[in-house]
Every structure is written in C-alpha cells, then in structure tokens.
Amino acid sequence: PAAAAKAKRTNPGAEVIIFEASKYISTGTCEIPYVLSGDIKNYKDLLIYNPQTLKDEKSVNVFIKHRVEEINRKKKEITVLDLYNGTTHFYNYDKLIIATGAKAKRPKQFSLPAVNLFTLKSVGQLVEVLEYLNKNKVKNISIIGSGFIGLETADALSSKGFNITVIEKEEHPLPSAEPEIQLQVDDILKKNKIRFFGSFKNLKPNYCDDKIESINIDGRIIETDLVILSTGFEPNTDLARKAKLETGKFGGITVDATLKTSDPHIYAAGDCIEIMNEITRQPFYLPLATVSHNYAHTAGENAAENNKRVKPVVRNISVKLWNKFFITIGLSSSEAMENKFKFKSIIQKSYNRVKIMPGSEEVFGKIIYEEESKKILGASFLGGEEVSGYGDLISALIRTKQPGNVLAEINFNYTPPLSPSINLLSLLGRKIS
Numbered sequence: 466p467a468a469a470a471k472a473k474r475t476n477p478g479a480e481v482i483i484f485e486a487s488k489y490i491s492t493g494t495c496e497i498p499y500v501l502s503g504d505i506k507n508y509k510d511l512l513i514y515n516p517q518t519l520k521d522e523k524s525v526n527v528f529i530k531h532r533v534e535e536i537n538r539k540k541k542e543i544t545v546l547d548l549y550n551g552t553t554h555f556y557n558y559d560k561l562i563i564a565t566g567a568k569a570k571r572p573k574q575f576s577l578p579a580v581n582l583f584t585l586k587s588v589g590q591l592v593e594v595l596e597y598l599n600k601n602k603v604k605n606i607s608i609i610g611s612g613f614i615g616l617e618t619a620d621a622l623s624s625k626g627f628n629i630t631v632i633e634k635e636e637h638p639l640p641s642a643e644p645e646i647q648l649q650v651d652d653i654l655k656k657n658k659i660r661f662f663g664s665f666k667n668l669k670p671n672y673c674d675d676k677i678e679s680i681n682i683d684g685r686i687i688e689t690d691l692v693i694l695s696t697g698f699e700p701n702t703d704l705a706r707k708a709k710l711e712t713g714k715f716g717g718i719t720v721d722a723t724l725k726t727s728d729p730h731i732y733a734a735g736d737c738i739e740i741m742n743e744i745t746r747q748p749f750y751l752p753l754a755t756v757s758h759n760y761a762h763t764a765g766e767n768a769a770e771n772n773k774r775v776k777p778v779v780r781n782i783s784v785k786l787w788n789k790f791f792i793t794i795g796l797s798s799s800e801a802m803e804n805k806f807k808f809k810s811i812i813q814k815s816y817n818r819v820k821i822m823p824g825s826e827e828v829f830g831k832i833i834y835e836e837e838s839k840k841i842l843g844a845s846f847l848g849g850e851e852v853s854g855y856g857d858l859i860s861a862l863i864r865t866k867q868p869g870n871v872l873a874e875i876n877f878n879y880t881p882p883l884s885p886s887i888n889l890l891s892l893l894g895r896k897i898s
Contacts, residue, residue, distance in 0.1 A: 466491040466514055467758050468562045468734055470523040471765030479769055481525045482556070484545055486532035490514060492588045495754050498614075500591060502621035508595065511588055536561065536708035538728050560730055560768040563705055563718065564761060567698040567736035567752045572609065574668050579677045581691045582670075585618060586698065597691065604628060607680055607689040609668075611638035611661070613784045615695035616650070619659055620787050630660040630687055632680065637663055642791070643798060643831050643845045645812060650786060650847075657787050662687075698752050700737045713739040715750035722774040724764040734764035741777035743864060744796055744842055745804045751780055781860045783853055792856040795843030795863050798833055807836040811896040815889040817851050819881040828852065830889050832859070832869055832897065839868035839897055846889075855890060869897040 466483065473481045483490065491514035499505045516527035528545070534553075535544040543561070545554045569584035581601070583594050597603070606622055608615050611633040623629045631638065631654065637647035638654060638661060654661050662682050669681040670692065680687045700717040711719040711727035717739035724732045736752035740760070756778055763775050783792040801808045812831045819825060828848030834841050844859045846852035862871065872894025879886050 466519060466523070466525070467761035468564055468732075468765035468768070469525045470519075471762045472562075472769040473524050473765075475766045475771060476769035477524075483519075483525060483527045484531045484533050484543075485527065485529045486548065487587065487589050488529050489588045490516065490519065490527060490529060494587060497585055497588070497591045498617040498621040501594070501618065502624045508588060508591055511591075533704060536704065536731070538708055538731070541730060558730075560732065562764050562768050563710075563726070563731065563733040563737060564735040564764075565701040565704055565737045568701045569694060570696045570699055571694060572668075572696055575609070575670060575692070575694055577670075577672065578675075579670070579672060579692070580675050581677055581689075582694070583692070584694045585614060594691075594693070601690070603690040605630070605687075605689050606691045606693065607632060607687060608693045608695055610695035610697065611635075611663075612641065612695065612697060613639075613782070615693075616786055617784055618693055618695060619654075620657075620785065623657060623659060628660075630662065630689070632665065632668065632682060632687075633661070633663045634665060634668075635663060639791070641797065642793065645829065645831060646791060646845055646847055649829060650791070653786055653789060660687075698736065700739075700750065700752075702737055705733065705737070713748050715739055715748070717748075717750050719748070723767050723772060724760060724775060725767070732764040732768050734760040740775075743777040743779045745800075746777065747804070751778060753780075753782060779860045779863050781856055783856060786847075789847055790850060790852050791845070791847050792852045793843070793845045794856045794859045795841065796833060797843055797845075801833055801842050806842060808833050808842055809836050810834070811893055813889060813892045813896065815887070815892055816885050817849050817889075818883060818885055820885075822881050824849075824882075828889050830855065830893055832893050834869040834897055839870055840866055841869045851884075858890065870894050873898050 469481045469483050493511040500508050519525050519527050530548040532546045533543050534546050542557050569586045605628045607630045608619050609632050611631050619629045619631050638650045639647055665682050667683050670677045671679045677692050705718045713719045718733040718737055720733050720738050724734050726733050735757040739748040739750055742749045763773050766773050781794050810833045814827050814829050816825050817828045826849055831845045833843040841863050846855050872890045877888035878884055
C-alpha cells in the first residue's frame with residue numbers, strides 16, 4: 466500500500482491497482498507477538514487499511530484474494546487468479562511494482578502439515594493460532610528457532626501461562642547475536658522458566674493422525690500441544706523467478722538504487738528484495754518494516770516517472786526479551802570477519818541511571834570498530850529502554866563514518882532518575898581511545 470499510495474500522490478492521473486492474494490492489506494505484522502500476549506487486545510487493531518478505506522483515502526483500487534500468477538514481460542501483462550471464484554483475468558501495465566514480501570522458512574522435518582503446526586508471518590496466520598488456542602486445550606507449546614521472532618513469541622506466550630519449550634539447532638539462543646549476548650539470553654530464559662534445547666543432532670516430530678503430539682530431540686521426548694515454526698524468513702520471489710527477473714546471493718530480487726529490477730518497467734520493494742549494506746557496500750537481506758516502508762515509497766514515486774535513489778542501509782534492529790531489550794546495529798563480529806575487516810572489539814557493563822536510584826539496572830554494551838581508522842562497524846546492547854537511543858546514536862555515527870572514540874567527547878545528559886553521571890557510551894568511547 467505504501468508504494469501504491471506514493472505512486473498516486475506523485476502522479477494523480479495514473480490508475481493505480483493493488484492485487485493481494487490474502488484478505489488483508491496494510492497490516493502491522495511486527496505487533497503480532499503483542500496480540501498473543503494480550504498487550505494488544507484485538508488482532509483487528511493491526512489492520513491499518515481495508516480495500517474501501519484505501520480507495521477512499523488514497524484513491525487506489527484494491528483487489529484482495531486475487532493472486533498474480535504470471536508476468537508476461539513482453540506484453541507487459543499480468544495474469545491474475547480470482548481466488549473467490551477461480552476465474553482468470555488479464556491486466557496490462559505501464560509500470561509494475563513487485564512487493565511480494567517474505568515467507569517463513571519451513572524445516573524439512575516439518576514438511577508434513579498438522580492442525581497444531583503454525584508459522585507467524587502474517588495476520589492470517591495469527592488468526593489461525595488464536596482460533597486454535599481458543600478451541601483447544603493447550604498447555605505445552607514448542608517453538609522451533611530462537612531468533613528474534615521465536616524469542617518474542619516465547620515471551621508473549623509464557624506471559625499467558627503456557628509452558629514454553631524453545632528448540633534451536635545452534636548451541637545458544639539468538640544465534641546471530643554476539644557470544645556475550647547469547648550467554649546473557651541463556652540466563653534470561655532460565656529466569657523465566659523457558660526450557661531451551663540447543664545443538665540438537667536429530668529432531669523429529671511425532672504425529673498422531675493430523676496432529677503433532679510430541680517432538681523427539683536426540684531421543685528425548687517432549688510432549689507438545691502446539692508447535693510454532695520460527696526458523697527465519699526468506700524472500701518470496703516465486704513470481705519474479707517465474708518472470709526470469711534477476712535474483713541475488715540471498716535469493717532476493719536484484720534492484721538498482723532506483724529500485725528498478727532487471728526489467729526497466731518493473732520495480733520491486735519490501736522484504737522480497739536485496740538491499741545495499743552501508744558498511745560493506747555489498748547487497749544483503751534485511752526483512753525490516755522501516756526499510757520496507759521507506760523503499761516502497763521510493764518505488765512508488767519512481768514507477769510514477771520520478772528518479773529518486775535510495776541510500777544503503779545500516780542495520781538497526783531491536784527486540785523485547787521479557788524485562789530486557791536487545792538491539793544490534795551494523796555488523797556482528799562474525800560478519801566483520803567474513804567481510805575481512807581488521808577490527809577490534811570492546812565490552813562494558815554500566816548502570817542505566819545512578820546506581821542508588823529506583824529502577825537502576827545494569828546495561829551491557831559491545832562495540833566493534835575498525836582497527837586502523839577506529840570507525841564503528843557494529844554494536845550490541847542488552848538492557849532497558851535506553852538501549853534504543855544507544856542504537857540510534859551508533860547508527861548515526863556509522864552513517865557519518867565517525868570514529869568510535871568520539872563517544873568519549875559527547876556531552877551526555879545526566880539526571881539521577883533518568884541517566885547516570887557517566888554514560889555507558891562514554892565508557893565505551895574511552896576504551897576505544
């Protein structure tokens with residue numbers, strides 16, 4: 466919807482049409498775990514627009530439950546299947562924007578369907594989980610994968626009293642995080658009575674009729690009433706590949722800085738594309754709502770005959786983990802190594818406000834910086850809400866190519882109930898100096 470609305474604003478005389486295979490458009494998906502926890506009372510609060518409101522407010526025509534089956538690039542024509550009645554229709558285009566998003570990965574062990582097996586990528590899938598929880602007796606829930614979504618889901622469902630088991634192929638939870646963070650997340654799971662099984666060699670779901678009744682983890686049987694797959698996302702590029710558009714190393718659609726694909730009449734945006742990394746200057750895959758929204762605006766504007774260019778991206782992602790928040794910015798140590806940077810890292814723990822004040826808690830920080838130039842390559846923080854601000858400041862310093870020791874020169878604010886006399890970032894900057 467963001468691309469379509471921007472295209473219409475840029476060229477009010479253009480006819481702009483959206484085809485959506487599901488029955489929902491313009492939804493908040495990052496908020497899905499907070500519907501499960503009850504922080505958001507109704508899943509309908511995630512529905513930002515429906516076809517009528519989008520038409521009334523943005524002058525964009527929307528066809529829900531209409532799936533684009535094929536793109537004929539030579540004729541500049543798409544084939545659309547009406548999922549309501551099974552009829553096929555053909556539409557011509559001058560410019561086309563592909564925004565097919567991402568799809569949840571499905572481990573091969575769970576290739577068979579089950580009535581209690583779910584993924585959580587869309588509002589439609591959320592509704593399926595809510596309905597199952599309401600209609601069935603559920604006590605034990607197994608979550609496969611301990612990345613951001615897996616742990617957010619574990620947090621949400623444990624708050625409702627379910628017994629949660631998290632199963633991960635790597636040794637520790639949050640496998641993309643720094644080793645120091647992983648160990649602290651281990652402790653968070655233990656404190657919140659989440660069973661964690663890592664480094665499994667053999668994983669097998671045990672089916673009874675159409676339901677998974679237990680999971681065999683290296684010979685240990687874990688009874689389960691519901692299973693949620695949370696092993697990551699991958700670009701949904703089936704349509705693009707069928708049209709023989711170029712895709713990249715990570716499976717996403719290849720686009721230039723104007724978000725044009727290998728076909729000059731077709732643009733792409735959102736979680737189905739690969740984007741440019743500000744630090745490595747190489748394409749990478751980052752399914753993130755803020756980036757998708759910004760890029761969709763640019764794709765819409767350019768499809769309406771403009772020539773705006775997007776900038777490379779600094780990864781800046783945060784997640785709530787029970788009473789803590791984790792944020793990662795830029796590159797991790799392993800990514801810096803893979804990209805052959807000569808780097809050093811420093812770590813520091815400090816309090817988020819004056820130690821004797823109510824609510825004072827320790828915050829952990831780690832910064833990775835280039836050895837010679839001292840430019841920041843990445844950082845991670847685990848603590849309270851203050852880590853969001855830390856992350857945004859580090860992201861800005863990476864964008865402006867500032868050396869990490871500049872953190873020691875910044876005049877941070879101080880007031881006992883809000884902030885400490887010496888900020889964690891200042892301590893980290895001094896270590897770089």
